[in-house]
Amino acid sequence: MTTLRRPPLPRIDDRVTLKHGAGGRAMRALIQGLFAKGAPPVSDDSIGLAALDDGAALRLGDGWIVLTTDSHVVQPIVFPGGDIGRLAVSGTVNDLAMMGATEVLGLTCAVIIEEGFPTAQLERLHASVREACEEAGATIVTGDTKVMGRGEIDGIVFNTAGVAFTRRVVRDNGLRPGDRIIVTGTVGDHGMAIMAARHQLSLEGDLRSDVAPINGLVRAAMRAGGEGVAAMKDPTRGGVSSALHEMAQKSGVGVIIDELALPVRAEVRAAAELLGLEPLLIANEGKALIAVRREVEAAVLDALRAHPLGRDAAVIGTAVDEFHGSVVLDTGLGRRLLAEPEGEPLPRIC
Amino acid sequence: MATDRHAETAQLKFRDPQRAAQLRAAIERTVAEVGHAPVTIMHVCGSHEQAIAKFGLRSILPPAIDLIMGPGCPVCITDMPEVDEAVALSARGVRVATYGDMIRVPGTTKSLADAQADGARVHVVYSVAQAVEMARTTTDEVVFFATGFETTAVATAAVLLAGTPHNFSVLSAHKYVPPAMELVASLPDTRIEGFLAAGHAATITGWRLFEPMARKYHTPIVVAGFEPLDILAAILRLVELVRDRRAEVVNMYPRCVSPDGNRNALDQMWRVFELTGGHWRGIAWVPDGNLQLRAEWAHVDARTRFGLGVRTRDDQPAVVTDCICGEIMIGRAAPTDCTLFGTTCLPESPVGACMVSSEGTCRIWYQYGGQPNLAGTAR
Numbered sequence: 001m002t003t004l005r006r007p008p009l010p011r012i013d014d015r016v017t018l019k020h021g022a023g024g025r026a027m028r029a030l031i032q033g034l035f036a037k038g039a040p041p042v043s044d045d046s047i048g049l050a051a052l053d054d055g056a057a058l059r060l061g062d063g064w065i066v067l068t069t070d071s072h073v074v075q076p077i078v079f080p081g082g083d084i085g086r087l088a089v090s091g092t093v094n095d096l097a098m099m100g101a102t103e104v105l106g107l108t109c110a111v112i113i114e115e116g117f118p119t120a121q122l123e124r125l126h127a128s129v130r131e132a133c134e135e136a137g138a139t140i141v142t143g144d145t146k147v148m149g150r151g152e153i154d155g156i157v158f159n160t161a162g163v164a165f166t167r168r169v170v171r172d173n174g175l176r177p178g179d180r181i182i183v184t185g186t187v188g189d190h191g192m193a194i195m196a197a198r199h200q201l202s203l204e205g206d207l208r209s210d211v212a213p214i215n216g217l218v219r220a221a222m223r224a225g226g227e228g229v230a231a232m233k234d235p236t237r238g239g240v241s242s243a244l245h246e247m248a249q250k251s252g253v254g255v256i257i258d259e260l261a262l263p264v265r266a267e268v269r270a271a272a273e274l275l276g277l278e279p280l281l282i283a284n285e286g287k288a289l290i291a292v293r294r295e296v297e298a299a300v301l302d303a304l305r306a307h308p309l310g311r312d313a314a315v316i317g318t319a320v321d322e323f324h325g326s327v328v329l330d331t332g333l334g335r336r337l338l339a340e341p342e343g344e345p346l347p348r349i350c
Numbered sequence: 351m352a353t354d355r356h357a358e359t360a361q362l363k364f365r366d367p368q369r370a371a372q373l374r375a376a377i378e379r380t381v382a383e384v385g386h387a388p389v390t391i392m393h394v395c396g397s398h399e400q401a402i403a404k405f406g407l408r409s410i411l412p413p414a415i416d417l418i419m420g421p422g423c424p425v426c427i428t429d430m431p432e433v434d435e436a437v438a439l440s441a442r443g444v445r446v447a448t449y450g451d452m453i454r455v456p457g458t459t460k461s462l463a464d465a466q467a468d469g470a471r472v473h474v475v476y477s478v479a480q481a482v483e484m485a486r487t488t489t490d491e492v493v494f495f496a497t498g499f500e501t502t503a504v505a506t507a508a509v510l511l512a513g514t515p516h517n518f519s520v521l522s523a524h525k526y527v528p529p530a531m532e533l534v535a536s537l538p539d540t541r542i543e544g545f546l547a548a549g550h551a552a553t554i555t556g557w558r559l560f561e562p563m564a565r566k567y568h569t570p571i572v573v574a575g576f577e578p579l580d581i582l583a584a585i586l587r588l589v590e591l592v593r594d595r596r597a598e599v600v601n602m603y604p605r606c607v608s609p610d611g612n613r614n615a616l617d618q619m620w621r622v623f624e625l626t627g628g629h630w631r632g633i634a635w636v637p638d639g640n641l642q643l644r645a646e647w648a649h650v651d652a653r654t655r656f657g658l659g660v661r662t663r664d665d666q667p668a669v670v671t672d673c674i675c676g677e678i679m680i681g682r683a684a685p686t687d688c689t690l691f692g693t694t695c696l697p698e699s700p701v702g703a704c705m706v707s708s709e710g711t712c713r714i715w716y717q718y719g720g721q722p723n724l725a726g727t728a729r
Contacts, residue, residue, distance in 0.1 A: 019698075334406030334407045338718075
């Protein structure tokens with residue numbers, strides 16, 4: 001058995017820096033060392049802040065109320081493939097779905113707007129919110145509006161919260177050796193689209209964010225896989241690598257990824273190679289990592305591929321009983337560890 | 351479609367897994383014929399280490415091959431007093447322009463990033479030409495802190511030959527690779543049995559340049575490109591030469607490298623620079639290891655223009671004494687042998703220069719999970 005040494009979580013610095021919001025190790029250190037510290041425990045069969053899962057699950061009768069909240073500060077607020085409104089709905093709906101809660105009871109939507117923000121643009125963002133809600137089968141049931149002075153906030157900030165009920169909670173720590181890891185589609189689309197838009201990279205091809213609510217897709221996978229769906233996580237900031245590291249560490253297994261099986265759009269692959277980035281470390285906003293027991297692998301894959309948002313779904317790896325907490329990349333030529341990212345290389349991508 | 355794996359591998363012919371497996375098998379057979387183990391080979395290039403780490407090549411090499419990285423990171427071997435000179439210039443109000451990696455390299459007491467935080471004007475440029483452009487748009491003195499091997503020295507020479515504004519000068523910390531390879535080869539306790547030479551540097555210098563060294567130290571040298579198959583094919587050729595006891599130079603990167611190199615570039619480089627001895631950080635005094643401006647270019651030499659004094663090497667800060675960058679760069683130690691690696695020394699707070707630069711061994715190993723050799727973990 002191979003054991004690997006891993007550096008401890010970084011200590012919390014004197015001041016908050018952008019890396020504390022980047023979804024990586026520094027952010028986890030801040031949440032564990034500050035926000036979750038001393039938080040009273042939730043009941044035994046509930047999931048609270050300390051679990052650092054995609055949302056909370058509170059026991060209610062024969063099921064769970066699943067609750068999550070997410071703030072959105074992306075720049076630019078409109079980008080190829082979506083905008084901050086679509087992102088705000090998708091992010092929260094997807095976090096609920098990752099807990100197994102695919103039927104949304106309701107969403108809240110709060111906006112903080114900078115003085116001088118064009119009303120026409122606000123209308124456009126609101127239309128995106130409505131459209132994404134429709135795709136998710138969700139409704140905004142309450143909201144809040146604040147305006148701040150010019151320069152006191154950068155354009156617009158969205159916060160959404162979601163609530164759903166489920167009879168089966170899926171965690172991000174349920175991986176067992178032998179489980180297969182499925183990604184529901186191409187990776188790196190969102191982060192690369194934002195990067196290209198932000199830096200005016202005039203790259204050939206169509207770099208578009210994948211931002212979408214995927215609760216319907218996840219529902220199809222759960223129906224096909226039943227109890228065989230072992231764990232789920234959405235590979236947002238820090239990409240597939242960050243999500244897999246978290247799943248591996250919480251589950252106490254290792255993960256081996258087959259790089260050649262990884263679905264990556266040619267445009268994203270080219271742009272990443274050019275910029276020296278790894279698609280596995282780039283953010284997604286419309287994808288899920290679904291770990292399944294081997295016996296339901298084919299059924300789940302078929303169900304995903306039959307869905308319009310899952311056509312490129314692929315089995316990309318396997319959980320193993322070695323390299324505990326680590327992710328090993330098989331490049332087709334050789335093998336190496338996949339580094340656990342410090343977080344997203346770029347701030348404010350969602 | 352874009353995600354078709356066969357289309358992908360067909361397109362990237364220098365990354366073909368089947369060819370790689372064949373080369374791997376050939377390397378294993380050949381190294382077994384050498385008659386002793388391990389066979390230690392050294393590459394001298396950060397770009398080689400990047401490719402080796404990124405594609406996980408160490409994991410498929412037979413255990414009988416010890417592949418180590420030598421002094422192949424120009425940022426890492428830039429000496430503390432050279433950084434000190436740049437910091438001193440910036441403190442005098444001069445604008446200092448340099449490549450991004452150099453900004454965070456610690457000098458004796460501070461880095462250029464520290465100087466910048468203190469109010470000095472330090473600029474990151476992507477090329478020396480950009481620094482010249484900056485000089486054209488200001489009346490301030492602009493000094494280009496010129497680092498790198500012959501590959502970047504050629505670019506520095508070209509802009510000087512093309513003519514630069516009166517307020518532009520160069521602080522040269524350029525290094526020349528062949529003498530450092532010789533130094534490593536000549537270490538009395540060296541285990542190095544063959545070198546992989548850097549393909550891009552050899553594009554400038556040509557491969558014949560290495561012949562005297564191969565003869566003198568009875569060490570074969572193979573010029574290698576940077577794709578996985580380039581590297582594996584070069585390793586195979588090198589092991590064959592070791593097996594056959596042939597201290598020859600072989601060019602395995604003929605699509606870029608010629609016997610005599612880029613004559614035009616070399617001509618420009620030697621019109622502007624000459625060789626001088628210099629201290630390479632963490633390694634040693636390397637005879638003929640530095641490129642200094644020739645006397646006729648004194649008017650653009652920042653050392654002359656600003657009367658920078660004789661360089662001294664002050665005592666190093668305590669923590670640096672634990673840093674084994676020097677041992678790593680001559681191939682005597684690996685990053686994982688260092689107590690600071692991944693604990694005190696991290697990319698966001700580097701102790702040694704090897705953790706600063708994207709070409710540094712420690713940085714590359716950290717980027718790829720801290721333990722690049724996953725040999726013996728077959729599925």
